[in-house]
Amino acid sequence: MQSKQRIWFAGILLLGLVWILLSADRSGASTNGMIPAPQKGFLAPDFTLETLDGETVTLSDLRGQAVIVNVWASWCGPCRMEMPAFKQVYNEYKERGLVILAVNSTSQDTRTAVEKFAAEFQLPFPIPLDTDGKVARQYRVSALPSTFFVGRDGVITKVVIGGPLAESTLRAEVESLLAEEMP
Numbered sequence: 032m033q034s035k036q037r038i039w040f041a042g043i044l045l046l047g048l049v050w051i052l053l054s055a056d057r058s059g060a061s062t063n064g065m066i067p068a069p070q071k072g073f074l075a076p077d078f079t080l081e082t083l084d085g086e087t088v089t090l091s092d093l094r095g096q097a098v099i100v101n102v103w104a105s106w107c108g109p110c111r112m113e114m115p116a117f118k119q120v121y122n123e124y125k126e127r128g129l130v131i132l133a134v135n136s137t138s139q140d141t142r143t144a145v146e147k148f149a150a151e152f153q154l155p156f157p158i159p160l161d162t163d164g165k166v167a168r169q170y171r172v173s174a175l176p177s178t179f180f181v182g183r184d185g186v187i188t189k190v191v192i193g194g195p196l197a198e199s200t201l202r203a204e205v206e207s208l209l210a211e212e213m214p
Contacts, residue, residue, distance in 0.1 A: 080159035097208035098181040105148040113195035138164035
């Protein structure tokens with residue numbers, strides 16, 4: 032009889048161990064069942080959006096270039112404050128391979144407001160329109176502006192949530208991105 036109890040006990044113990052192993056979080060951090068936010072060292076989530084000019088831009092098509100993905104809205108004060116720095120840095124570094132995608136959170140904005148903003152700041156880079164909020168969800172944007180620095184290999188090198196981003200910080204990150212070897 033004692034032998035049957037040991038077998039039952041061992042079986043229950045084994046089932047408990049299997050349950051623990053199967054339910055363990057293997058990522059190292061709990062995400063409560065949600066997709067983790069993009070972070071440094073991870074591949075930037077790909078997206079395809081139409082720009083304000085009617086062109087189509089796909090992030091993965093830009094591999095080999097240094098890319099900044101800046102998510103913003105026209106009504107966002109810090110977004111307005113940092114946009115001149117983005118324009119200045121872009122104009123200085125575009126010939127060296129810098130691409131800025133100023134992704135407008137159009138699900139929280141109007142196209143007219145985006146057009147006025149782009150004209151006011153004379154933005155020289157593409158303005159992809161996130162009309163359904165998909166990119167904001169993919170990138171787990173919790174505050175505007177949110178800026179993702181993406182290396183030539185498509186891997187995120189830095190994430191800045193909130194702003195405004197100082198021109199000196201922006202310039203330092205761009206220098207770092209451009210110093211990377213081509214993949």
